[in-house]
Amino acid sequence: MDTMRRQLLKGAGATGALAAALAAGLLKPTQVLASEWNRTAFEAKESPAVLKALGASGSSDSKDLQLKAPEIAENGAVVPVEVISNIPNTISIAVLVDKNPFPLSAAFDFANGAVPEISVRLKLGQTSVVKAVAKTADGKFYTAQKEVKVTVGGCGG
Amino acid sequence: MADPMKIRAQMKGDVAEVRVLMAHAMETGQRKDNAGNLVPAHFIQQVTVEVGGKLVIQGQTGTSVSRNPVFAFKVKGAKAGDKVVVNWVDNKGDKRTDEAAIAA
């Protein structure tokens, strides 16, 4: 299986099974290559533009998509965010910070038994809505959001 | 060369929990240093996780991810002893691969 990893790093095409599993994802990468970073989505400056770049403009809120983040962040530099999708056949999850210069923070495709849950730590330049977007295998998009307040710092630690 | 990652993988029931800690500056390209110069953007763009030889997570990341990133994932169908391999590649082409075995 080392073979596959090397193939991936070299940018050779993913195996058929992988391609099938990942092709339907948010990012549509079939290879792991820096050049395939979704520049359009990551460099979009407003959340609607990010959603558009992900093909998720027509998304709707879902109670089955859980977004866990603090009401008030102790420090905007490191805000823990967890997204859990209970929506059947979720294949991808993306996380956005509306007020950041580039809202799209991270996006993950799941395959081969990966549970559609992701825990990340994000920077928030200011108080902002944090959004989660989930995509299902049939191409539907769902969202969840939560406002995270960023407080003024004191001294020390 | 980039510093090693810390990978922790452990079975919780039938799910393997994988936590990855990466050493990376994750510079946004918008921050100024003490001299007032912009620090160039330098951040991880791609992350992959393989468990037991199968690609399970393929991620892309932007500048909003915190410095020294931490990611946590869960994988079904894995078992203790399976190898977890994590890769990252950043916008400058730097990369790093580390691995760990899933603990019982």
Next chain:
Amino acid sequence: MRIALILAVATATAAALPIPGWAQAKAAARKPPPPAAAPKAEEKDAATLEFEKFRAEMEDSNPAELFEAKGEELWKARRGPRNVSLAESCDLGLGVGVVKGAYVQTPRHYPDAGAVMDAERRIVWCMVEKQGFNFDDIAKRPFASDTHTPDITSLVTYVAAQSKNMKLAVPLDDPKVREAYEIGKEIAAYRAGPYDFSCNTCHGADGKRIRMQALPNISTPQGALRGVQGWPGYRMTGGVMLTHQWRMGDCFRQQRFPQPKYASDAVAYLLTYLIGTANGLEYKGPGIKR
């Protein structure tokens, strides 16, 4: 002149300890306090609880682990002009190369150095005396910046991590350490500078906070523990690994004092007071800080 005389009197009388009635007389002399409008305590608690809820998640996978790993490598590597490792040459107090449990037993007095040293100062001493590094080179940039983490920071993080979940045990029964403790206590109380601040201005009473930040009272064991816990710490602001020495220096910065010299007696004594006050309580290893 008048002031000088009064001071002479005050100084002398004060040195002689409590005179009955002083406190009452003093209290009477104070002007009426400003009106007490009820602070919204419940909001503070909500915020604090919210922080704590996510603290556990933050401490799980603390980036400090990255520096700990690097420090272990550095501890074991043959380095410096003399090409020796700290593992084979440095005695942190429990014998050459013994790291386990050493951090919680510092500061201590080291006869070979003739000084009371905290762990960081001791490691620096070993780097200089055993490995042959130049002190001034280390002291030039002793603490991490957003672009650079000095080796000493990683080394301290490694050594501290080897005392995880152990009880603080500064050897205060050693008269030299006890003396350092007492001097450190004096330093903590010393008010000076444009704002008349001492360490105790912020850290001498229970239940206070600056902005949202709770301030430990370092004169109590639990408060002192809070001043010890989590150092060395990974600071979320800037994402840098910082040591207990750095923290002492930053307190002085915010006191509007000049800078304490790196690896000096003053910092070692202050740390002796702080850590010694928390003796017997459990240290949880390198932490994560705001």
Next chain:
Amino acid sequence: MHPKNLALAACAALPFLAATQPAQADADRRAVAMAVIKKDFEPRGQAGLDRLAEDGLQTLCNRTGNNPPAYVAQRLEADQMAGIRYPSDGKLLGDWKQGEQIAQSGRGFTWTDNPGLPVGGNCYNCHQIAPKEQSFGTVGPSLYQFGKLRGNGPDIQKYVYGKIFNAKAFNLCSEMPRFGHVGALNEQQIRHLVALLLDPESPVNK
């Protein structure tokens, strides 16, 4: 009279040895601490070594654990009071909006601060003030509704101005800095802060 003799006289009620030996030990230790402070600090940025020297008030507070005898404290408070400079035009109320900004800023006087920039009032570090700012400290008392509860007449204006200018004139070993006395805040800035606390239009008094 030699200070030491005064000390003895002052504690005549206490057994001779019990009172003086610890006192002497304390004094010795303090002397060592002072020597350590003197040798182990270095100037950085705008923070020079001159800042380590105590002024008379600091000396007294340091020597007495911030609890000087009343008769000395009163004399020194009077001295501090005499040094308060009120605006010559008698106007003590400024613009509360600017006051809020000054209250928010904690900048100034540290070795990392640019000495050319204005110094902040540091107020929220220690006090609750306007209700909107929830990130406030509790080292000092809450000042929320200060003017509403205490009025905003000339006496209270003068009190607030004086307190910000030099808190030590009212309580010798107060934890609060002497913002006007040390030149941290100028006349105009203090006026704005007075308005923040007293102006009926200020959110503090809403």
